[in-house]
Amino acid sequence: MMLDPCITSICYLRASNKLTPNKSCFMLTIHQEGSAKKTTMDTKKPLWTCPKCKKKFVTRNLWHSCGRFTVAQFFAGKSLRVRKLYREFVKFVRQCGPIIIDPAKTRISFQARVRFAGVAKAGKDSITAGFWLKRRIHSPRFTKVEFIPPNNHVYQFLITDTKDLDEETLSWIKEAYEVGTQEHLRKV
Numbered sequence: 001m002m003l004d005p006c007i008t009s010i011c012y013l014r015a016s017n018k019l020t021p022n023k024s025c026f027m028l029t030i031h032q033e034g035s036a037k038k039t040t041m042d043t044k045k046p047l048w049t050c051p052k053c054k055k056k057f058v059t060r061n062l063w064h065s066c067g068r069f070t071v072a073q074f075f076a077g078k079s080l081r082v083r084k085l086y087r088e089f090v091k092f093v094r095q096c097g098p099i100i101i102d103p104a105k106t107r108i109s110f111q112a113r114v115r116f117a118g119v120a121k122a123g124k125d126s127i128t129a130g131f132w133l134k135r136r137i138h139s140p141r142f143t144k145v146e147f148i149p150p151n152n153h154v155y156q157f158l159i160t161d162t163k164d165l166d167e168e169t170l171s172w173i174k175e176a177y178e179v180g181t182q183e184h185l186r187k188v
């Protein structure tokens with residue numbers, strides 16, 4: 001039996017209120033939400049900009065790596081085909097609304113108010129894309145699903161062709177974008 005990948009996240013969230021580096025690009029936000037508990041998060045408040053790296057966050061002084069990376073660095077040595085898939089994916093995601101692109105060493109995140117989707121990996125002929133929802137959905141296309149309590153689900157799927165950017169994908173990304181704009185907190 002494979003170890004559920006969410007186990008580390010559960011332990012991590014329960015073990016500490018302090019943030020430490022974590023693989024998932026959504027962990028910072030999920031953690032913030034978790035620690036906000038039942039107090040209503042102000043979803044209209046302007047984002048805080050880190051004075052060092054200029055990255056934007058919903059709360060001040062949130063732990064993050066302050067690394068400065070570029071999309072070009074992320075795709076260094078990768079094929080033109082893979083870069084084109086990335087560009088198409090960005091265009092596709094922008095159908096939902098404005099996004100901030102936040103490249104890190106091992107991933108690229110797309111952010112509305114918070115990070116809601118991104119690219120987890122650039123392969124030889126494909127990119128591994130990810131997105132965050134507040135509910136569990138099912139598709140044979142998912143290559144990885146991470147559950148982070150109480151109701152966070154992080155999905156990964158492969159984009160090997162622009163055909164993979166279809167209606168189904170758009171429905172996922174649209175819903176994830178609402179998580180990114182913190183729409184779900186507003187409705188509560």
Ligand SMILES: [Zn+2]
Nearest residue numbers: 050052053066
């Ligand atoms: Zn910073």
